[in-house]
Amino acid sequence: MPIGPLKQHLLKKISEACREAFQHAAGEMEIGFPPDLQLGHFAAGCFPLAKALRRSPAEIAKTIAAGIAPDDVVQTAAAAGPYINFTLHPRRLFGEVVAEIASAEDRYGDARTGEGRRVMVEYLSPNTNKPLHLGHLRNAALGMAVSRMLAAVGHPVVKSILINDRGVHICKSMLAWERFAHGATPQSAGVKGDHFVGKWYVRYAVESERDPSLETAIQEMLLKWEAGDPQTLALWRRMNQWVYDGFAETYRSFGMRFDVFYYESETYKLGKDVIAAGLQQGVFARDERGNTLFHLPEKDFGLEKNGLTKRVTVLRPDGTSLYITQDIGTAIRKVTEHSLDASVYVVGSEQEHHFKCLFAILRALGYAWAPNCHHLSYGMVYLPEGKMKSREGKVVDADDLIAAMIELAEEEIRRRDPEQRLSEGEIRRRAEVIGVGAIKYYLLRVRPAQSINFDPAESISFDGFTGPYCQYAYARIFGILEKAGRRGLTEQKADCGLLGNLEELLLLKMLIQFPEELASGVAEHNPARVAVHVFNTARAFNQFYNKHAVIQAENPALAAARLALIRATAAVLKRGLALLGIGVLENM
């Protein structure tokens, strides 16, 4: 009997006792946890029954508790105010949770609520004129985590990226390179491609300050690009490729994966035909200046102060497209190419209005999947000096941060290995898992809507509420399991009836709650639910660890039971961290 049926059993007992005492169904009672595990293992509040029975919840709890007879699952049922607290036989309670986790084989907590509905998660959306920064890392950490969480509950997930590879900002780095680089390349300069191109983008900003004529040169270049001028296109391709080569390294070091690459140079003309058709159907209208526009529904957007409906332009008078034009086209293209049921866009909160408009338009156009489009909006990452502004160089570069964190982890690993038993390769491997894990955890531990004040000192900490703390708990467990294995101890014939002290109960509670937290996290598109729960699980283990011996337990039977418990804990830690895109180490 896994945990779900265990709760069902309790509900059934309540229901029977309730019917016996009041000739009334128990209705909507729910099984939860008491605030203090000394009170019991599970609890049910009797509030839902109070109105129907016209008695106080406390009276009901008392009567029902008295009517519940102990059985092979329930040890005691006691009323405490309006609550019924249940104490279960540890053998069943621990045994069945541990068995369920063991049989799930790394998939504990998974569900089928997604029912195979196919979802695309689009994230990152980089520009090809500069390297990735801290804000991109938050975006990527969220995108990857949400993708994994959706997959865990049964959604086939397609991860996509929309690369902004065209436009005036790209021309700026091209022009600066043409004028000032004297043919230099990333290879000749010994610089990572995206950083190399970013350098010329910054150079343009500097040069255009003193030479305004560059502005007109940019406009000419843009026109040549639009006209398909071979030389311009060749330079554009060449420089973008430098950037992609650079990005690929960052994708790899941060663990980003994409199934589909979309490029705005290929999508920017999409959407026009849909808008033409929509104009025929009256979804869109023309204004006096020739703009094609969409009237935003009053229900969702309100009205202008002059009482007219708000509007958004979807096509310029000359027929050229806008950001939202191509987004309409791309949204449709995604669905047709990948048979999607839903779409998630991981984009900063500053674009909330844009996506609200986009989704309203898609609904107005009558697409059945339009209500399943979701903007996963997240807050800004602020630096101590204020908002990040790449044009002013006020950014935390992604590659720099990753390298710095790996470096810090490496120092810590060396400090713990004074006899230098570890190979350089092993040190490097561990440092990458720890350093990158620390960054991801730091970015994922708060809910997406919350803006993050990037605190350099706190972000590099490996203590407390951090990724390495969670990884450390896993490594500790692995150490115990390994040592137990060498000594021939196994949990084969573990008697979970021997478990039940406070620390073991608190740990078990975390294991039980993991699937619920994952489900909430998916429903809210909020990986922080998982991150916080993994931390609580690691903490519960550390508390247990510091108070109770496993291998050196009072007797071998108890040792076996505890081995089973911590093996299950390790599985939950590993699974939870994996959902966040964070790896574990068997030794730290």
Add this chain to the structure above:
RNA sequence: GCGCCUGUAGCUCAGUUGGAUAGAGCAACGGACUUCUAAUCCGUAGGCCGGGGGUUCGAAUCCCUCCAGGCGCGCCA
């Protein structure tokens, strides 16, 4: 002016689908390694949950209002 987000311990944040005594990390102070990994643990201290009003058996949580900060508000992306 309007919309959305945020406001909880000195700092950074959980908790927000109404339920038992509001939690954690960091920082501070005091303790615990001859033991399965001290990247750990235990203890002390720290709160009108932004202010006010309302809804009810019960509000950090729901409603109204005010204050403060952030982000946005067609023809940029």
